[in-house]
Amino acid sequence: MDCITELAGKGAAARQAARRLATLSTAVKDKALLAMADALEQEQAEIMAANATDVERAAANGMAKPLIDRLLLNEARIASMAAGLRQIAMLPDPVGEAAAGWIRPNGLAITKVHVPLGVIGIIYEARPNVTVDAAGLCLKAGNAVILRGGSEAIASNTAVTAVIARAAAAAGIPAAAIQLVETTDRQAVTAMLKLNQYLDVIIPRGGAGLIKTVVENSTVPVIETGTGVCHTFVDASADLVMAGDIAFNAKVSRPGVCNAMETLLVHKRIAAAFLPALLERYHQAGVELRGCPEAMKYHQSVRPASQEDWAAEFLDLILAIRVVDDFDTALAHIAAYSTRHSEAIVTSEYNNARRFQQEVDAAAVYVNASTRFTDGFEFGFGAEIGISTQKLHARGPMGLRELTSIKYLVNGSGQIR
């Protein structure tokens, strides 16, 4: 079967399934999520055996150690995937929630309610846990999902999908609610990006290259996730102890994620008092420092930053540092280089806090806190399918409600126009 035929078949089946899924009660969906969690644990031997073939092939192909580690499934990771599903079962169901309601002068009663999006395509890279996570979130919000994972994890993803889809079906969920694209042919991605007839949205989860490919080629609506060139601006009025802790945390606590800081901006009035100790702290923590000429004065390890460094998402223990003349220069720098993900100011001036939050265009704009909080769990959503860096539909951390659309219910008594 060629991949266009496979995709069209899966798309049509998903569309049918979505029609039923939209009307299932929360109780049925939650029971299915718990059954999926149990099945993952009960059938972990099957899953680990499949995963072993992926890991062996990856090792034989010379895949780098950290990537092999990301691919690996063991008992603890399977238990964590199951725990994730149980947590999703505990969350409130967004479907049916009324967003607004009003009565028009002619008596028409209008209610705006949340409904499932329909069929969601997820294109992701080699972490098999995304398979379970995405399937669980899409199911809870009443959506059918078509999953396309990386070829490196195909055996793992196939085994995991078989286990959870079987458990879900036994619990009353339509069989086509959770489907995996089985071919590893790259043409399948191309076909998926043009599957407007069956897909309501595609969410890419992975590196910048994957996201770029999806955004540039998809005619299905896309929710762009991920890239974070996040800044922290330490204003002249900042509490320098607080600023140091925030700036250190934002870079070092988990440098490989999208909400980590990539560039530190420091007001020149406090640079001499602030930077030497902080830069030494970074240096001790193994952070590679790249700065403007002014920043280089404050620590011997600072190398000159290139033009590219200001725009780079390092995702690593590398930091760009710029000393700025004033507040407006900081805002202009952020406007020029931000990917509109998360931006922070550390300040004690009310008016600077206010202006920063008003003028900086990003999904999350922080005053006196680390950018690392941009996350569905930290925001209290109880789940996260990704962090949107676009402005349409969803922006910032996406929880279950962001996996829904709306519908207007209009109730009349014979109104005509």
Added chain:
Amino acid sequence: MDCITELAGKGAAARQAARRLATLSTAVKDKALLAMADALEQEQAEIMAANATDVERAAANGMAKPLIDRLLLNEARIASMAAGLRQIAMLPDPVGEAAAGWIRPNGLAITKVHVPLGVIGIIYEARPNVTVDAAGLCLKAGNAVILRGGSEAIASNTAVTAVIARAAAAAGIPAAAIQLVETTDRQAVTAMLKLNQYLDVIIPRGGAGLIKTVVENSTVPVIETGTGVCHTFVDASADLVMAGDIAFNAKVSRPGVCNAMETLLVHKRIAAAFLPALLERYHQAGVELRGCPEAMKYHQSVRPASQEDWAAEFLDLILAIRVVDDFDTALAHIAAYSTRHSEAIVTSEYNNARRFQQEVDAAAVYVNASTRFTDGFEFGFGAEIGISTQKLHARGPMGLRELTSIKYLVNGSGQIR
């Protein structure tokens, strides 16, 4: 200047303008809207002169009369455009409106506020009033707009845009807030659809062909508007007088718009009691009737409906009629042919009303009212930029709030993770 250079220049200018627009007060924006309205009336001679060249060229090219009428601007139409702007000035400003706010256990205060989308591209056909309407709505919601109208109206659109942009600038709005693509080269549309760097969203307004071109070729996020294959299902329990009025209104009151009914579904149990009088009423009103074999029994003017008729958006005094065996057949017909715009049931059974609203997947689902109410004004939004038939971002009538995105303001006291 080639069109790619023109678009990139306008895009960059719009992005700059958007940064300032996002921080302008409602008072400044409203003052500008009123000034734009005044300018349209004061400079109507200039606008009508430009319009005359469009109309003459259209007539010379043999454009059909109704299309020439749509193109024509006279004093009354210019006054109506001005009135539209004054009405937008009266509406509440969605920017800054808080959608939600909460405090996390660690003390972080999170507020979700509405912010402008940024830069909006509007691609539309030959009605010059769209120029004013779209510019006014985008401005009120704090967005920069790049307008691309049809080549038939280029002189009118150029004159209108010059007048309103000049008035807006004099009232303190950035000059690049309202821009028109000046070339009529079709390549400009292609370039616009790939202008991801500068455009946050493209909204096409026009016929099915235009919308298809935009959806299939744009890499900028699109809000799909318009196509409405709307059904009215007259259930066996319907009040037949009410059902007749609703069905007549939905087809005849304004057949050329997207919320008009295209197919009438009638439960077979009441077909004999219901259809003869209604079909005669349609016939008297000049409606061409195309039906299933069963429907053909009830009026001599009913011609056989083809497979294509069930999927057709006639936008004309043409109606497809199908007699269905039961409620489920009606739901299946709607699921198969609906464009998910507006669907109605006329019924007196609670459970059928409930199931219809739950199971039918459309932007607006009516019980005992005409589908013709799907409209931003009729819904009480006070304005309408279009009716979305997609599920992402906005669905159904789009008012000012649908021209915004959101932003999370996160206020802390030194929180780190």
